[in-house]
Amino acid sequence: MKKRTRQKLIRWTLYLVLVAGVAVLGLVADWPTIQRVFFNPQIAADMFPAVFTIAAKNTLIYTFAAFAFGLVLALFLALMKRSSIKPYRWIAITYIELFRGLPALVTIIFIAFAIPIAFPGTSIPGGTLGKGTIGLGIVAAAYMAETIRAGIEAVPRGQMEAARSLGMSHGAALRYIVLPQAFRIIIPPLTNELVLLIKDTSLFFVIGGTITSKELTKFGRDLMSSTFNATPLIVIAVVYLIITLPLTRAVAQLEKRAARAR
Amino acid sequence: MPAENVPPIKVVDLHKYFGPLEVLKGINFQVNHREVVCVIGPSGSGKSTLLRCINRLEEPTAGKIYIEGEDITDIDADVDKLRTKIGMVFQRFNLFPHLTVLRNLTIAQEKVLGRSKSEAEDVARKMLERVGLSDKVDEFPIRLSGGQQQRVAIARSLCMNPDMMLFDEPTSALDPELVGEVLDVMRNLALEGMTMMVVTHEMGFARQVGDRVVFMDDGVVVEEAPPDELLLNPQEERTRKFLEAVQHY
Ligand SMILES: Nc1ncnc2c1ncn2[C@@H]1O[C@H](COP(=O)(O)OP(=O)(O)OP(=O)(O)O)[C@@H](O)[C@H]1O
Ligand SMILES: [Mg+2]
Numbered sequence: 001m002k003k004r005t006r007q008k009l010i011r012w013t014l015y016l017v018l019v020a021g022v023a024v025l026g027l028v029a030d031w032p033t034i035q036r037v038f039f040n041p042q043i044a045a046d047m048f049p050a051v052f053t054i055a056a057k058n059t060l061i062y063t064f065a066a067f068a069f070g071l072v073l074a075l076f077l078a079l080m081k082r083s084s085i086k087p088y089r090w091i092a093i094t095y096i097e098l099f100r101g102l103p104a105l106v107t108i109i110f111i112a113f114a115i116p117i118a119f120p121g122t123s124i125p126g127g128t129l130g131k132g133t134i135g136l137g138i139v140a141a142a143y144m145a146e147t148i149r150a151g152i153e154a155v156p157r158g159q160m161e162a163a164r165s166l167g168m169s170h171g172a173a174l175r176y177i178v179l180p181q182a183f184r185i186i187i188p189p190l191t192n193e194l195v196l197l198i199k200d201t202s203l204f205f206v207i208g209g210t211i212t213s214k215e216l217t218k219f220g221r222d223l224m225s226s227t228f229n230a231t232p233l234i235v236i237a238v239v240y241l242i243i244t245l246p247l248t249r250a251v252a253q254l255e256k257r258a259a260r261a262r
Numbered sequence: 263m264p265a266e267n268v269p270p271i272k273v274v275d276l277h278k279y280f281g282p283l284e285v286l287k288g289i290n291f292q293v294n295h296r297e298v299v300c301v302i303g304p305s306g307s308g309k310s311t312l313l314r315c316i317n318r319l320e321e322p323t324a325g326k327i328y329i330e331g332e333d334i335t336d337i338d339a340d341v342d343k344l345r346t347k348i349g350m351v352f353q354r355f356n357l358f359p360h361l362t363v364l365r366n367l368t369i370a371q372e373k374v375l376g377r378s379k380s381e382a383e384d385v386a387r388k389m390l391e392r393v394g395l396s397d398k399v400d401e402f403p404i405r406l407s408g409g410q411q412q413r414v415a416i417a418r419s420l421c422m423n424p425d426m427m428l429f430d431e432p433t434s435a436l437d438p439e440l441v442g443e444v445l446d447v448m449r450n451l452a453l454e455g456m457t458m459m460v461v462t463h464e465m466g467f468a469r470q471v472g473d474r475v476v477f478m479d480d481g482v483v484v485e486e487a488p489p490d491e492l493l494l495n496p497q498e499e500r501t502r503k504f505l506e507a508v509q510h511y
Contacts, residue, residue: 047481087380156356158352158354158356159356159358160359161319161352161356162350162352162356162357163370164319164342164345165317165319165345165348165349165350165419166345166346166370166374166418166422167342167343167345167346167370167374167375167417167422168370168373168374170343172373176369176373177358177369180360181358181359181360184360
């Protein structure tokens with residue numbers, strides 16, 4: 001057999017397998033049930049506008065709050081990890097390894113439930129927002145600290161030296177010269193982190209809360225159990241994608257542009 | 263302005279180790295007021311390290327460095343203040359790429375000297391004019407040629423009103439046709455009476471502008487003399503060998 005013919009044959013076989021697979025799924029699947037359980041228009045319609053005005057809004061608020069808190073914490077950790085004072089480095093390393101090694105869910109449960117038990121009388125203020133933000137922010141900080149540190153190290157050493165030779169203190173040189181350049185470098189990975197956080201706010205369901213504090217996942221789950229129908233799951237999946245897709249596309253664009261600039 | 267009889271730079275028995283490697287092995291020399299000292303020597307002889315010790319970008323291991331009579335190796339020395347007196351120009355320019363030319367020149371004036379924005383901008387424009395780049399105020403560094411970037415870097419240092427300037431191979435990273443414009447700026451600075459220490463491979467510049475040439479090799483000052491004496495009639499064998507090598511072509 002000629003090479004061309006063989007390639008053609010392989011290609012057609014692959015198409016055939018694909019079509020057969022889809023056909024089998026289509027025949028085996030119980031379409032009426034699928035439509036009833038996953039695509040119930042009435043249940044979907046009933047979710048509006050609350051899915052946006054409460055659930056999506058909360059998801060975004062929790063995400064940005066955790067991101068902001070995590071970013072500030074991460075900046076301190078990154079600077080500590082680069083500190084010339086050893087104990088600071090140890091603390092940063094321990095922190096980063098600890099919270100990158102634990103499931104985010106464990107940390108969130110710990111913050112929400114274990115701390116009030118361990119320190120009676122204390123409780124994290126701010127309800128779901130407070131507990132979740134702190135728990136998730138703590139986890140995010142561990143990842144972002146490494147990103148920020150890599151960003152700082154990607155700024156050529158000559159930048160710090162030029163700034164210092166003009167008489168700037170170490171802090172001023174970091175603030176005005178090094179960090180602005182580092183943050184430009186790490187915008188794409190930080191945006192990726194933001195997307196991960198959007199999805200991780202779904203873990204807040206363990207904290208509980210009130211009707212108005214529900215984020216997308218809890219909102220969807222609760223509706224699923226009250227309607228005995230999976231349509232809410234489909235709706236919130238679409239809403240998640242509406243939020244995350246533009247961000248992941250933006251990251252891809254930024255990375256492409258950065259690659260071209262290099 | 264410091265008293266004229268105190269040397270701007272005086273180095274006494276300076277030693278510098280990087281780990282076990284001794285890079286400076288007891289350096290003694292001084293730069294006098296309004297003097298232009300050119301430092302030459304083979305790669306790895308410690309020229310950059312010496313320059314960097316003088317404004318404490320490197321910590322000297324032993325020995326003393328006096329800037330305008332003040333011991334800057336002293337633990338209590340105010341390094342940031344010291345550095346505003348010493349302009350430093352790097353081989354790779356090290357302009358701040360995220361800032362415009364104007365902002366490159368004003369940021370340290372504002373944050374270090376506490377000048378107002380308008381005051382700093384006036385100074386910046388004056389210094390840009392001095393290096394012939396008035397039309398580039400709003401450009402970003404990446405848009406400039408290497409020669410222009412280095413002239414901006416010189417202007418940036420001048421904005422701090424330094425009493426002296428250190429140059430570490432300021433033209434080595436430049437295409438040959440751009441070397442002249444930078445050396446011109448440096449010559450004008452020298453003519454205006456700036457105290458300068460210049461690490462360079464430009465023997466022509468050293469002869470024309472330098473008051474004295476210092477030859478370094480293997481972490482020591484081998485020989486120093488006025489340019490014509492040192493370059494045309496070196497006393498030491500090592501100097502002779504080096505000059506033969508660089509003037510071979
Ligand atoms: N940060 C550092 N850590 C370890 N070794 C260093 C460091 N900086 C310089 N050195 C070493 O010190 C020696 C002198 O370096 P230096 O840069 O001062 O030489 P130089 O005379 O400026 O050479 P060149 O003409 O190549 O610039 C070299 O052997 C170099 O490898
Ligand atoms: Mg050097």
